[in-house]
Amino acid sequence: MPRQIEIWFVVCGERFYLFAETGEAAGWVKNIRRNHKVTVRVGEWQLDAMARVLDRQADRKLWDNVAMMANHKYGWGEGLPVEVTPLGTPGIDQATVKTSP
Secondary structure, eight states: OOOOOOOOEEEETTEEEEEETTGGGSHHHHHHHHOOEEEEEETTEEEEEEEEEOOTTTTHHHHHHHHHHHHHHHSOOOSEEEEEEESSOOOOOTTTSOOOO
């Protein structure tokens, strides 16, 4: 059954990064661990994507970078980062995705 959440995100390198405040306990993180296929909707814009939970050790530099971006954008960058890679949609960037803080 599809699960829909509303969540803050940042865009880096044509990917979205979401932050699970409760880490591995978040239901949507558990769902991504079981099935990496996701659909992303921002306003009226929707696309299919693949998601993965970042690994604190292997993805340390990326983790720190996206946490810093979220902290700058929202004043909060804690939590478990999840990378969402759009399928077949090049050119995702801050100009493409209009958001308000």
